Every structure is written in C-alpha cells, then in structure tokens.
Amino acid sequence: MLNTTAPIMQTQLEYTHQPTQLILPPETEPLWYAVRVRSKFERNVSIVLEHKGVEHFLPTYRSRRTWTDRTKTLDLPLFPGYVFCRIPLERRNRVVTTDGVVGLVGAGRLPIPVSDVEIETIRTMIQSQVETQPWPFLKIGQTVRICQGSLSGIEGILVRVKNSWRLVVSLTLLERSVAVEIDAASVSPVH
Numbered sequence: 001m002l003n004t005t006a007p008i009m010q011t012q013l014e015y016t017h018q019p020t021q022l023i024l025p026p027e028t029e030p031l032w033y034a035v036r037v038r039s040k041f042e043r044n045v046s047i048v049l050e051h052k053g054v055e056h057f058l059p060t061y062r063s064r065r066t067w068t069d070r071t072k073t074l075d076l077p078l079f080p081g082y083v084f085c086r087i088p089l090e091r092r093n094r095v096v097t098t099d100g101v102v103g104l105v106g107a108g109r110l111p112i113p114v115s116d117v118e119i120e121t122i123r124t125m126i127q128s129q130v131e132t133q134p135w136p137f138l139k140i141g142q143t144v145r146i147c148q149g150s151l152s153g154i155e156g157i158l159v160r161v162k163n164s165w166r167l168v169v170s171l172t173l174l175e176r177s178v179a180v181e182i183d184a185a186s187v188s189p190v191h
Helices: 002-016 042-051 116-127
Strands: 030-037 055-057 060-066 071-077 082-088 101-104 132-135 143-146 155-161 164-171 176-182 187-189
Touching: 030 042, 030 116, 042 055, 042 082, 055 116, 060 132, 116 164, 116 176
Parallel strands: none
Antiparallel strands: 030 082, 030 101, 055 082, 060 071, 132 176, 143 155, 143 187, 155 164, 164 176
C-alpha cells in the first residue's frame, strides 16, 4: 500500500508548486501617475522632469498672501506635495531618481495610474482662467455637469460657499479636491 500512495503524493506536490503569474497592465503604455515630492519641491521636480524629457503636469492656482509689510500674489501647487507625470511604468526610474521625489503613489510597490479623465478635467479648469483653488475631498454630494461656458461638460459636486456656488472636482487616488466658482444656473444634475 505504501508504494501506491507515494506516486500520488509526488504528483500533487508537482502540481502545487506551479509558479503563479500576476496579470498587470502593460508596462510599455504611458499612463498618468501621481509623483509624491518633498515639501516645497513641486516646481523644482517639474523643471527637472522637463529637462529629462518626461511629460509632466504641475497644476497651480493664484493665491494672495499678506504679510505685515507687503501683499504678494503667488502661484501655488493645486495639489501640494504632488506632480503628475505620464510615463510607461518601465521608465519609472527616470522619475523616482529625480532629486526631491519620494515615489509614485500606489499600493505598496505597485504604482496606481491616475485617470486620464481626471487629469484632463483639472487641465480644463486651469486653462479656463476661472478662479480655481484647493478644496477638501468630498465623498457625499450631488454630482452635476456644467452645460455652458468654457467649463462645459465637466462633472463635479455642487456646493454653496457663502453667496457663491462652486463645482468641486476630486482626484480620487490622492483624495484631494479642487473647486471652481460657477454660475449655479449653468449646471444640470447627472443621473
């Protein structure tokens, strides 16, 4: 009896030791990634990435700051601590070896791409020249779509701040949001 069970056990061992393969997105396709950078290094990293030939995006907004002796208008990062880059995953070393870069945002060692739609929405908001500012990340609220004007087609969450209406657009991966002032009459609910 021992001789008949030994081959069966050996067959089971050979079967269970088969290598497991993970299915990952192709590393050669360029996708947008959020790059975590050291505090106040967003502009420096953006400049270095440009010199390296890496497609990047550093969204900024205008902020008026007042000190005791002067008032100044500054261009500040819309997402402090982050720069976005569009690269094939196989070329991430060009980005992560840049001075001031902490790493790519993801789960463990696997970077997670940012949606192209979210990046294009932020770009459209910046290019529209409408006042844009950082906003707390919102998970609950009514989603609306702008129906007219330079922001036509953009979807976000409608909120009221004092006597004005704002459209809040969220970047899910970073759990950050930005807001733009809008005319509430120019939006319709998304169903």
